[in-house]
Amino acid sequence: MERKKYLWEKMTAFPISCKIYYNCEMDGALIISDLRATVEDKLILNGVDMHVRAGEIHAVMGPNGSGKSTLAYALMGHPSYRISSQKSLIKIGKKNIVSLSSEERAKEGLFLAFQSPIAIPGVHVMNLLRVAYQEIHEQGSSLVTKSSGVHNPVFGKLSTNGEVDLLAFRKTVKEYAQMLRIDDAFLSRGIHDGFSGGEKKKMEMLQALVLAPKYAIFDEIDTGLDVDALRVVASGIDRLVKNGTGVIIITHYQRILKYLRPDRVHILVNGKIVKTGKASLAKEIESHGYKHYTT
Ligand SMILES: Nc1ncnc2c1ncn2[C@@H]1O[C@H](COP(=O)(O)OP(=O)(O)OP(=O)(O)O)[C@@H](O)[C@H]1O
Ligand SMILES: [Mg+2]
Secondary structure (H helix, E strand, O other), X not given: OHHHHHHHHHHXXXXXXXXXXXXXXXXXXXXXXXXXXXXXXXXXXXXXEEEEOOOOEEEEXXXXXXXXXXXXXXXXXXXXXXXXOOOOEEXXXXXXXXXXXXXXXXXXXXEEEOOOOOOEEEEEHHHHHHHHXXXXXXXXXXXXXXXHOOOOOOHHHEOOOOOEOHHHHHHHHHHHHHHOOOOHHHXXXXXXXXXXXXXXXXXXXXXXXXXXXXXXXXXXXXXXXXXXXXXXXXXXXXXXXXXXXXXXXXXXXXXXXXXXXXXXXXXXXXXXXXXXXXXXXXXXXXXXXXXXXXX
């Protein structure tokens, strides 16, 4: 076990080839290898390598415009972000998901909380959550297998015809909403419709908790949060991780990392990870900025 741990440490610090050191495919890890992506024919991601295992927290930091949100969108399969190299891989375990649509990726267990979520007036939070949950947890989805590894309080309560037990579902949503200090009244409002910046971030967190993905990407979930909301959102991520979800937090600040101990911190500059380190790397960035990495 110790040897495995040692090899894993080496592998994530120097992301050469996962397979050389440890079979992370067998481990169901999120494997990002040589990811190159273009937006409007402009190359933004220039060979990103990362390996995230279930229950790990990886922070991605980097200057404005370095490609952090592009990485998030490319992982989730946004159609405007084109993978530009045949060598690029995004795998969950053994399955390469590069050619899958966003919906199919969600069914494989990926979730993205947007930096700037858009409002959908008329689509109530509870209904959206139920439909999204039902869609991605339909029979045959890789989230509905014993190997998914993510603790999911609703899955145990699917009724015999495969539909979500509505009462159990609403109870779970309300419990998580309470944990995030979201008033019940928000659950019957249009998603993000008229929500404040902080309320939107909490709502993204609620979605992640309810949908119970294998891997969740949070793009600046901490931006614009007051101290109390920050603590609450951090506790949501902590719960996700305890349930077995692997987490990528894109952030500019070290402050959320005071509540969560990242297993790895990656610095992304000009579409490439230029340094990977431990939690102390985030502190170094806060003190000295990115000048060591941009020149
Ligand atoms: N649709 C688009 N059309 C043209 N350029 C784009 C588009 N989307 C992103 N870009 C460019 O890609 C680069 C990376 O953008 P991205 O949003 O990924 O940066 P970021 O690291 O998330 O920045 P920030 O910290 O400000 O959120 C930027 O130069 C941006 O202008
Ligand atoms: Mg961004």
